[in-house]
Amino acid sequence: MxxxxxxxxxxxxxxxxxxxxxxxxxxxxxxxxxxxxxxxxxxxxxxxxxxxxxxxxxxxxxxxxxxxxxxxxxxxxxxxxxxxxxxxxxxxxxxxxxxxxxxxxxxxxxxxxxxxxxxxxxxxxxxxxxxLETVVLSILNHDSAIAAAASRMSSAAGDRPLIEMGARRTHELSAVAAARAAYVGGFTTTSDLAAGFRYGIPTVGTSAHAFTLLHDRERDAFQAQVNSLGRNTTLLVDTYDVAEAVRTAVEVAGPELGAVRIDSGDLLLVAHRVRQQLDELGARATKIVVTSDLDEYAIASLAAAPVDAYGVGTQLVTGSGHPTCxxxxxxxxxxxxxxxxxxxxxxxxxxxxxxxxxxxxxxxxxxxxxxxxxxxxxxxxxxxxxxxxxxxxxxxxxxxxxxxxxxxxxxxxxxxxxxxxxxxxxxxxxxxxxxxxxxxxxxxxxx
Missing domain, CATH: 3.20.140.10 (nicotinate phosphoribosyltransferase)
Incomplete structure (x- = not known):
């Protein structure tokens, strides 16, 4: 190897x-x-x-x-x-x-x-x-801490999938190890391409707020993403006004829109409002993905929310308060x-x-x-x-x-x-x- x-x-x-x-x-x-x-x-x-x-x-x-x-x-x-x-x-x-x-x-x-x-x-x-003492301990202490946090998060999430997205919150090499450990602990995908390349973990990713801000109008950003990635893509809807963004997203992609992502605000309240709005617009199959500094407690608090997937970064790659075992x-x-x-x-x-x-x-x-x-x-x-x-x-x-x-x-x-x-x-x-x-x-x- x-x-x-x-x-x-x-x-x-x-x-x-x-x-x-x-x-x-x-x-x-x-x-x-x-x-x-x-x-x-x-x-x-x-x-x-x-x-x-x-x-x-x-x-x-x-x-x-x-x-x-x-x-x-x-x-x-x-x-x-x-x-x-x-x-x-x-x-x-x-x-x-x-x-x-x-x-x-x-x-x-x-x-x-x-x-x-x-x-x-x-x-x-x-x-x-x-x-072998140090290399064995450095690997097991780090990876087991991340996996334990991932396990608690996956338990709190139930059947809803979890996306590992903490690469920007830790060292570039520990990010790869963290993605691997998170997968062992129950996460389903990672945003880190090196982890996907080295360990075969499924990777996902769409766009950030910068992509929306690049364009003159939010509609233009959504249209560009749909033109490139198809209607099944995930559109980020909290750059400006969430309700207006959801309406625009469905107008651009149609009811076949894959998902919307919410990255700020009162996630419980916003998720309910977005779900109602999507249903009223005919996008009943469009999923809701939430991010924004989630940990196992935040995930558990969203159990009753109409959320379909969670993206977790900082709290995961730092062991959710316990970075070592x-x-x-x-x-x-x-x-x-x-x-x-x-x-x-x-x-x-x-x-x-x-x-x-x-x-x-x-x-x-x-x-x-x-x-x-x-x-x-x-x-x-x-x-x-x-x-x-x-x-x-x-x-x-x-x-x-x-x-x-x-x-x-x-x-x-x-x-x-x-x-x-x-x-x-x-x-x-x-x-x-x-x-x-x-x-x-x-x-x-x-x-």
Whole structure:
């Protein structure tokens, strides 16, 4: 896969520098100490969900797999590290041959998660695993935050489609990633052509207020758009007077007009007035699209309005107030030597201050009630209880360095819809509350 497909500028040859320097300094010290090749297990999880959120959404897994495949220290990268004295020559020699050869397991993309869920597990030598920390976290934290916001918005929208249109409100590369994550979370289309090109997401777009202002009359702008795009186009009707614009739009396009877009004002009131006017003009099939800084709460407030689709930008690409999931990447087990047969020993941070973690290589399963609805996220070490063996959540993503779990983007999107439907009904409530199901821990008993 080339860098353009990753959403990277074409002059960036690899993902190897999407990292923090301390990962390379740890590598250098571990190589010198003889501990770099110890078999290790790192896990990605979050200690808590963002305030008020009932569940999280795993997104970005496919991008992580691409990033791992493209994590290569090519000559230009090695030259940069040498010229800036970031690592010594022994470490540079090791990096020149770097290829991740371990295993990665994780929640499948689109699945929901909860506090403590081991959403990704990276296994291999300490050296090869520790280098992936930053790129894995930067992708999962961003994409999962956007997908969670998208999921809440799509739940609030019900059967009405959602258009992702936030490219102008964020960095140009994060805009592409955000469109992808939004699609996983339930959005149906994007305005971002790069996202359409790289990920096959359906794209849409018509015109802005500037197009209307370009012309001498609003009628001229509408006529030009209809002449170019056909009667099924969407005309923006709030540049001047909405009622006059709707009347003109139907006169120009006829009752076959595809849709009108409203981008300002009291959307609930205006939508009702526009719907009545369209019906009176005979344009009963003309749809109404609303935009204007929508979030999940605004979308929910429009549930009773005659709205056919929503366009969402700023609030979506900023995670609707929670732009990160606070996921961490922690060493949870390691061997005591480089011998590949050496057993793994659980390790965990034990300091005070709320940042403790639980050691040991973990599995996760979702327990269902008698109606088949999720009632607990069960995370444990050691043998999986018999009743949960068929409900395990982690799947193999990378085996021996080879990606084994690529899938079309529609698959995680459908998976998320199914996973969300399997949660208690309170999961879709927008009021603040605790995670919709608790996380329970099952520890392996010694002796």
């Amino acid at each position: 080339n860098t353009a497909e990753l959403g990277l500028p074409v002059d960036v040859p690899s993902t190897a520098l999407f990292t923090d320097q301390y990962e390379l300094t740890m590598l250098q010290a571990a190589l010198r100490a003889g501990t770099a090749e110890r078999r290790s297990v790192f896990e990605v999880f979050t200690r808590r969900l963002p305030e008020g959120r009932r569940y999280g959404v795993v997104a970005g897994t496919g991008r992580v797999l691409d990033a791992v495949e493209n994590f290569r220290f090519d000559p230009d990268v090695l030259r940069f590290l040498r010229e800036h004295g970031i690592v010594d020559e022994q470490t540079l020699t090791w990096l020149a041959g770097y290829r991740f050869s371990g295993d990665i397991w994780g929640y499948p993309e689109g699945e929901v998660y909860f506090p403590g869920s081991p959403v990704m597990r990276v296994e291999g030598s300490f050296a090869e695993c520790v280098l 606070s996921m961490v990447y922690k060493l949870v087990a390691r061997a005591e030597s480089a011998d590949p047969k050496e057993p793994l020993v659980p390790v965990a941070k034990k300091s005070t201050g709320g940042k403790t973690s639980i050691g040991g290589r973990k599995w996760a399963a979702r327990r269902l009630d008698e109606d088949g609805v999720a009632e607990a996220e069960v995370v444990g070490t050691g043998p999986v209880p018999g009743g949960l063996s068929g409900r395990q959540l982690l799947v193999e993503l990378v085996k021996g360095g080879d990606v084994v779990a690529r899938e079309p983007l529609d698959v995680p999107r459908d998976r998320h819809i199914a996973a969300r439907a399997n949660l208690p009904l309170s999961a879709t409530q927008l009021s603040r509350g605790e995670p919709v199901i608790p996380t329970e821990y099952v520890h392996e008993r010694s002796g």
